[in-house]
Amino acid sequence: xxxxxxxxxxxxxxxxxxxxxxxxxxxxxxxxxxxxxxxxxxxxxxxxxxxxxxxxxxxxxxxxxxxxxxxxxxxxxxxxxxxxxxxxxxxxxxxxxxxxxxxxxxxxxxxxxxxxxxxxxxxxxxxxxxxxxxxxxxxxxxxxxxxxxxxxxxxxxxxxxxxxxxxxxxxxxxxxxxxxxxxxxxxxxxxxxxxxxxxxxxxxxxxxxxxxxxxxxxxxxxxxxxxxxxxxxxxx
Numbered sequence: 001x002x003x004x005x006x007x008x009x010x011x012x013x014x015x016x017x018x019x020x021x022x023x024x025x026x027x028x029x030x031x032x033x034x035x036x037x038x039x040x041x042x043x044x045x046x047x048x049x050x051x052x053x054x055x056x057x058x059x060x061x062x063x064x065x066x067x068x069x070x071x072x073x074x075x076x077x078x079x080x081x082x083x084x085x086x087x088x089x090x091x092x093x094x095x096x097x098x099x100x101x102x103x104x105x106x107x108x109x110x111x112x113x114x115x116x117x118x119x120x121x122x123x124x125x126x127x128x129x130x131x132x133x134x135x136x137x138x139x140x141x142x143x144x145x146x147x148x149x150x151x152x153x154x155x156x157x158x159x160x161x162x163x164x165x166x167x168x169x170x171x172x173x174x175x176x177x178x179x180x181x182x183x184x185x186x187x188x189x190x191x192x193x194x195x196x197x198x199x200x201x202x203x204x205x206x207x208x209x210x211x212x213x214x215x216x217x218x219x220x221x222x223x224x225x226x227x228x229x230x231x232x233x234x235x236x
Contacts, residue, residue, distance in 0.1 A: 008035030008093045008117060011086050014051075014060065015099035017044035017075050019122070021054035023140050027121060028058060030138045031096045034119050038091055041082060044075030073103070080107045087114050094118065097134070102127035109133045112198055113191070135200050163202045164214055168231055169193050179230040180221065183208060186229050 012031055019027075031037050040060040046052055055062055063082060079097075086092045095111055097104050100122035108118045108130065120126070120134035123141045131137045170189040174181050187207050190197045204210035211218050211229055221228045 009038040009091050010035040010094045010096055010119075011039040011083075011089075011092045012037060012041065012060075012096040012098065013079050013083055014040075014042045015044060015075055015079060015101060015104075016042040016046045016051040018099045018101055019140075021051045024051075024054045024058045024060070026140055027096070027098055030121060030140075031119070034096070034117070034136070035094050037096075039086070041079075043079040043082070076101065076103050080104075083107055083111060087111070087116070092116070096121060098122065098140075099130075100126040102129045105129040105133040132201065135198065159202050160214060163210065164217060164231070166190065166194060166197070167211075167214075167218065171229075171231060180228040181230065183211070183220075183227040183229050186211075 010031055012027065014027065028037065028040075040058070041063045042051055042055060042060045043063045044051075046055060046062050051060075054060065063078060076099075079099075083095060083097075086095075094117035096119045097108060098121040104120070105127075108120060111118050112133075112135065118134045120130055120137040121140055122130070122137070124139050126137070126139075167186070167190070170193045171181055171186060174185060174189060190207075199205060199207050199210045202210055204213060208220065208227060211220055217232055219230050219232060221230075
């Protein structure tokens with residue numbers, strides 16, 4: 001789902017039991033950098049977490065709690081269910097998941113698989129699993145807080161080699177004409193091998209740009225009607 005950032009409509013989903021209400025204005029200002037905020041939801045026991053006043057001041061809606069909800073993971077489960085429900089809302093093109101809890105990594109991956117842009121927000125202590133599952137991650141605490149592209153967590157060389165290894169695995173079972181495979185088929189196979197795959201995880205917006213950055217080991221042949229990809233063997 002390709003949308004201009006300024007026009008991308010976002011839903012902010014806050015784990016209120018995990019995030020300080022004092023960060024509410026920062027959350028909104030950071031979200032505005034990634035699109036137009038369409039929906040603001042807070043989950044959990046907002047009153048005991050101190051979010052009750054912040055909800056009114058910053059126009060967040062308290063997500064309705066199911067009668068049987070209980071336990072320390074209740075807010076996490078309700079947030080995940082709401083996010084999956086919102087996949088059916090054609091207005092929502094991206095999500096801001098606000099929490100420092102690694103339990104949201106699978107949710108971020110699932111949302112990205114459905115073509116939604118996912119911005120994570122949390123404290124510097126947020127586990128790497130959640131950070132890397134997002135397209136981008138915003139650190140909300142500390143003097144040096146700010147948006148951190150996920151690929152910045154690793155060196156460029158390491159990420160390049162990691163992607164090429166993934167590419168070789170993805171292309172191995174495909175039918176090839178002298179080693180060449182259509183780029184669309186390659187993209188589908190990459191997502192089968194790694195469900196959370198996205199070019200942005202390796203520092204590029206498009207798969208073609210990512211493949212081009214891996215030359216000369218990876219070759220691309222473009223015609224007026226197609227784009228073909230192959231990985232050179234060690235003997236070449």
